[in-house]
Amino acid sequence: MKILIVDDFSTMRRIIKNLLRDLGFNNTAEADDGNTGLPMLQSGNFDFLVTDWNMPGMPGIDLLKAVRADEKLSSLPVLMVTAESKREQIVAAAEAGVNGYIVKPFTAATLKEKIDKIFERIEASA
Amino acid sequence: MIETVDAPSQELELAQQLVEHIKAGNSDDITQVFEELASIRETTLFQELGKLTREFHETLNSFRQDIDLANMAEQEFPDAKERLNYVITMTQQAADRTLNSVEGALPLCDSLTQNTNQLKLRWKRFQSRELSADEFRSLVHDIDGFLDASYTDSGKLKEQLNDILMAQDYQDLTGQIIRKVISLVDNVEKGLVNLIKVSGARITSVENEKVNDVNVLEGPQIPSMKSSTAVNGQDEVDDLLSSLGF
Numbered sequence: 001m002k003i004l005i006v007d008d009f010s011t012m013r014r015i016i017k018n019l020l021r022d023l024g025f026n027n028t029a030e031a032d033d034g035n036t037g038l039p040m041l042q043s044g045n046f047d048f049l050v051t052d053w054n055m056p057g058m059p060g061i062d063l064l065k066a067v068r069a070d071e072k073l074s075s076l077p078v079l080m081v082t083a084e085s086k087r088e089q090i091v092a093a094a095e096a097g098v099n100g101y102i103v104k105p106f107t108a109a110t111l112k113e114k115i116d117k118i119f120e121r122i123e124a125s126a
Numbered sequence: 127m128i129e130t131v132d133a134p135s136q137e138l139e140l141a142q143q144l145v146e147h148i149k150a151g152n153s154d155d156i157t158q159v160f161e162e163l164a165s166i167r168e169t170t171l172f173q174e175l176g177k178l179t180r181e182f183h184e185t186l187n188s189f190r191q192d193i194d195l196a197n198m199a200e201q202e203f204p205d206a207k208e209r210l211n212y213v214i215t216m217t218q219q220a221a222d223r224t225l226n227s228v229e230g231a232l233p234l235c236d237s238l239t240q241n242t243n244q245l246k247l248r249w250k251r252f253q254s255r256e257l258s259a260d261e262f263r264s265l266v267h268d269i270d271g272f273l274d275a276s277y278t279d280s281g282k283l284k285e286q287l288n289d290i291l292m293a294q295d296y297q298d299l300t301g302q303i304i305r306k307v308i309s310l311v312d313n314v315e316k317g318l319v320n321l322i323k324v325s326g327a328r329i330t331s332v333e334n335e336k337v338n339d340v341n342v343l344e345g346p347q348i349p350s351m352k353s354s355t356a357v358n359g360q361d362e363v364d365d366l367l368s369s370l371g372f
Contacts, residue, residue: 009218010218010222011217011218011221011222011225014221014222014225015225018225018228018229053343054343054345059343061340083345083346083347084343084344084345085347085356085357085363086344086353086355086356086357087355087356087357087366088340088355089340089343090357090363090366090367091366091370092340094367094370094372101363101367102360102363103357103359103360103363104346106360110360
């Protein structure tokens, strides 16, 4: 399982990377916004994307839309981990095709729960 | 001092003269009356302009004494930006220091768990008298090594934990910096309110004009100024998404 973590703060990338490692996901890569993340996704055989929303350059919502619009990436599971907590934003992310939404600050248990849920749903629909 | 009180009656008199001159066809006199009328107009205009300039000057002076906005713009705002950038740097350093210590401590915990578990199994066999003399000698040797390693590793662990403890000092330091910026913002707010009062404009609430634009990102919600449409925690996010069929 290869996972891309996109966040402009290296601290948050590191926290997510460590939490994912603890959950048994050792194969991770990092990008600091959508502009650097999208080419990595297009060329890197990733199985899962964890992205922040508010980033300079390309924000997470635009990255999500770009992923859904890309023929090869359209079915990639995307988990948004963000401090943006307004209802209209959560609805916008859902409409753009996000698979899970976590509001910062979050716990390791929440991350595990959302990832498990995303994979359960994918397996059920497969 | 120019007498402006008489200007209307003077104007009326000049207007009557103008009618008579026009009837008589005296073009030179017509021109002269026109010039006199224009002069009255100019005098009133300059007087009003002078009054306005004086009021403006006095207002600016009193304003300057209260809040030095120019100094804020030139000095304190760049300072505040620098302070806030420094807060980012300090919090980043504290987080890195903490994460480094955690990443250093986790393998020590893992090896402690693994070694304890291995020794526990052999110790149980020893208690059940299942060990040969050679196996027992090897166990004693390994226990010796385990005790030495545990002593060293627990020292390292304590060092890492102390480092995590010390890294938290950023809260105090950044808190002080942020307080200074809050005080500057407070001063600017007072200055701007004064400026609005001076200009005579009415302060109206902008709350209703806020547009709930999806693209306007607010970041972490501050408890005392929470957005009306922000959710309260992950549970509400989950409820909202499940209502959308997630």
